[in-house]
Amino acid sequence: MLWAMIKKEFLLVGRDRHALIALFVMPAIFILVMSVALKEQFNQEDISFKIEIIDSDKSKESKKFIKKLLKSSAFTLDETEPELRITIPKEYYDLSKKNKKLETVVLGSIKGDLLEVFKAKLLKEVMDFKLKQMSKKIKKTDFQASKAMKKMSLEYEDLFSISYEKQEAIPSSTQQSVPSWIVFGMFFVIIPMSTIFINERKQNTLSRLTTMNVSIFKMTLAKTVPYLVINHIQVWVMLGVGVFIVPLFDTPALEITGSFAAIEVLSFGLSLSAIGLSVLIAVSATSAEQATTIGGISNILLGAIGGVMVPKFIMPESMQNLANISPMSWGLDGFLDIFLKSADVSMVSYSAGLLALFGLIALSVGMMILNYRISRGL
Amino acid sequence: MLQVSNVTKNYGDTKALDSLSLSVNSGAVFGLLGVNGAGKTTLLSILNGLVKMDAGKIEIFGLDVIKDRAEINTISSIIPQHLAFYENLTVKENINFFASLQKASKETVTNAIEINSLEGLYAHKASTLSGGQKRRLNIAIGLLNSPKIIYFDEPTVGIDPRSRNEILDSIANYKKLGITVVYTSHYMNEIERICDEVAIIDKGKLVKQAKLDDLLSNRSSDKIMIETVYSQKLSALGLQLLDATTIETSQKELPELLHLLEQNSIFIKQIRYGSTNLEKYFLEVTA
Numbered sequence: 001m002l003w004a005m006i007k008k009e010f011l012l013v014g015r016d017r018h019a020l021i022a023l024f025v026m027p028a029i030f031i032l033v034m035s036v037a038l039k040e041q042f043n044q045e046d047i048s049f050k051i052e053i054i055d056s057d058k059s060k061e062s063k064k065f066i067k068k069l070l071k072s073s074a075f076t077l078d079e080t081e082p083e084l085r086i087t088i089p090k091e092y093y094d095l096s097k098k099n100k101k102l103e104t105v106v107l108g109s110i111k112g113d114l115l116e117v118f119k120a121k122l123l124k125e126v127m128d129f130k131l132k133q134m135s136k137k138i139k140k141t142d143f144q145a146s147k148a149m150k151k152m153s154l155e156y157e158d159l160f161s162i163s164y165e166k167q168e169a170i171p172s173s174t175q176q177s178v179p180s181w182i183v184f185g186m187f188f189v190i191i192p193m194s195t196i197f198i199n200e201r202k203q204n205t206l207s208r209l210t211t212m213n214v215s216i217f218k219m220t221l222a223k224t225v226p227y228l229v230i231n232h233i234q235v236w237v238m239l240g241v242g243v244f245i246v247p248l249f250d251t252p253a254l255e256i257t258g259s260f261a262a263i264e265v266l267s268f269g270l271s272l273s274a275i276g277l278s279v280l281i282a283v284s285a286t287s288a289e290q291a292t293t294i295g296g297i298s299n300i301l302l303g304a305i306g307g308v309m310v311p312k313f314i315m316p317e318s319m320q321n322l323a324n325i326s327p328m329s330w331g332l333d334g335f336l337d338i339f340l341k342s343a344d345v346s347m348v349s350y351s352a353g354l355l356a357l358f359g360l361i362a363l364s365v366g367m368m369i370l371n372y373r374i375s376r377g378l
Numbered sequence: 379m380l381q382v383s384n385v386t387k388n389y390g391d392t393k394a395l396d397s398l399s400l401s402v403n404s405g406a407v408f409g410l411l412g413v414n415g416a417g418k419t420t421l422l423s424i425l426n427g428l429v430k431m432d433a434g435k436i437e438i439f440g441l442d443v444i445k446d447r448a449e450i451n452t453i454s455s456i457i458p459q460h461l462a463f464y465e466n467l468t469v470k471e472n473i474n475f476f477a478s479l480q481k482a483s484k485e486t487v488t489n490a491i492e493i494n495s496l497e498g499l500y501a502h503k504a505s506t507l508s509g510g511q512k513r514r515l516n517i518a519i520g521l522l523n524s525p526k527i528i529y530f531d532e533p534t535v536g537i538d539p540r541s542r543n544e545i546l547d548s549i550a551n552y553k554k555l556g557i558t559v560v561y562t563s564h565y566m567n568e569i570e571r572i573c574d575e576v577a578i579i580d581k582g583k584l585v586k587q588a589k590l591d592d593l594l595s596n597r598s599s600d601k602i603m604i605e606t607v608y609s610q611k612l613s614a615l616g617l618q619l620l621d622a623t624t625i626e627t628s629q630k631e632l633p634e635l636l637h638l639l640e641q642n643s644i645f646i647k648q649i650r651y652g653s654t655n656l657e658k659y660f661l662e663v664t665a
Contacts, residue, residue: 001478001479003478004474004475004478004479005475005479007475008464008467008471008475011466011467011471012464012466012467015466016466199465202460203458203460203461203462203463204458204459204460204462205462205463205464207426207428207458207462208456208458208462208519209479210427210428211426211427211428211451211454211455211456212451212476212479212480212523213448213451213452214479374428375428375429375430376389376429
């Protein structure tokens with residue numbers, strides 16, 4: 001009996017083109033668009049500034065500096081549409097001259113935080129070059145000091161290390177977009193589920209099933225199992241988009257550093273949560289239109305609060321605290337732990353457990369409402 | 379075999395059924411009549427375990443409608459007014475799905491399909507069927523548990539006359555198979571055509587339960603009713619008509635009238651003593 005009901009549900013969802021688009025195409029497009037659109041905002045290491053260089057010094061040293069600057073991936077020479085113009089003044093490399101500065105003019109519209117990145121990268125290159133120049137200068141008088149200076153590195157990996165204890169690591173655009181839209185897409189099971197459920201209820205098919213000794217529990221279970229499978233397929237398809245399709249658009253690929261088992265456990269909890277909420281809305285609504293509207297709005301709100309639309313790490317603290325009420329946030333945090341902290345099952349078990357609990361409570365309340373509605377012919 | 383005793387059901391302050399009692403004999407085709415809100419659907423819902431009664435007792439083939447619900451579900455079936463199947467599945471997929479739920483044998487499935495003439499439509503998506511075909515599929519699903527009793531809740535709503543005719547013929551055939559039928563409809567001519575016995579419910583109470591013939595016949599009356607097959611010619615003959623197909627006449631005028639009908643090739647379905655047809659009677663008792 002249960003298998004027949006599960007099979008029926010698969011057939012119905014499989015024939016609902018709109019639902020398939022909402023479940024698979026929509027999140028895939030979101031992942032692609034958001035990963036590509038936000039890559040420069042998230043991937044500061046890969047930022048390359050378009051610069052124009054005016055060499056007023058025209059010395060051997062200035063030419064060497066320009067060559068070194070352009071060797072760095074942080075700067076690209078672009079004389080047609082430069083974002084910044086760097087002017088090397090006369091006698092800039094004459095160590096005896098004071099108050100000689102590189103003059104930088106911002107030509108394009110560069111936001112404050114990106115300008116800070118530019119300044120840091122330029123400072124590193126200038127300091128590096130100056131150190132080497134000084135090293136050469138003192139070589140004749142103090143060989144040991146010169147040798148020590150040459151060995152000095154301005155690479156941050158050599159100067160300091162960063163580890164994460166409580167503070168969240170910042171994801172790349174792909175690491176942020178893939179889990180965000182996976183979570184969002186999973187909650188869109190509300191569309192096929194509510195359409196099928198409400199049609200069944202309105203046409204008395206659920207009542208008919210009751211007269212065939214099909215219990216409310218079996219009805220709900222038969223709806224839960226197919227959507228667990230569908231959500232599961234969604235997760236792996238979207239991960240596939242992040243790993244294989246996103247890099248085709250010159251955007252960093254998703255790297256899955258955590259365990260696959262952790263993804264499975266988290267997906268299960270998330271799916272149960274999405275299905276529970278969908279059942280609750282589907283049985284409470286009076287029409288498919290009402291259910292899809294309420295479902296769509298609640299998804300968008302939960303997504304906005306939960307860090308899907310706007311990443312949590314750029315939210316103010318009060319909003320980050322508010323985000324914790326959204327099950328989408330619990331799922332998103334779990335995925336980010338897997339991608340950024342190589343989380344295993346134990347690390348995501350709290351998020352997954354919370355999601356599963358939310359899902360089971362929503363399913364139970366949904367079953368009670370359904371029972372009430374069938375018994376009153378509503 | 380179906381015994382309803384003093385059944386009461388309230389929805390808040392509204393009394394849907396008020397100490398209602400009626401009985402249906404095994405193998406009968408039983409018509410349940412009432413205006414909208416009379417309590418027919420509530421009674422059908424209680425009989426099918428969808429709604430709980432507040433008071434009273436119901437037995438179906440000796441089984442208690444509450445205690446033996448699961449067992450009753452295996453011998454009874456409801457054909458809902460709405461098309462309670464899946465429009466996005468084919469006829470075959472619908473039949474197979476509902477057959478699996480009821481563990482129907484191959485023979486039962488074949489019978490249900492044949493009785494409802496669905497053989498040629500097996501691969502068709504249910505949404506592409508005509509109104510009549512959909513109704514037949516709705517009925518076929520109700521036959522998959524080989525029921526001893528079937529409840530029809532207005533099964534001919536919104537379909538063409540040909541399909542209605544086919545459905546009524548098939549329901550009349552259930553009598554031959556020994557299946558008990560409880561039939562609700564707003565079409566009085568359908569009840570008159572297929573039912574042996576009727577119960578009229580009004581405001582949750584039983585107004586009348588009687589054999590249809592007893593209800594409509596009044597042999598002491600001089601009046602005679604002739605029900606004909608519909609013909610456009612009938613209205614042009616200047617006769618006293620009760621409705622589009624029924625003529626009221628007297629014993630004295632009968633030979634002449636029969637001759638007139640023969641001359642105009644109008645076929646007779648039924649001749650009955652008394653001046654009442656079911657619709658007229660229904661309107662009188664529920665006024």
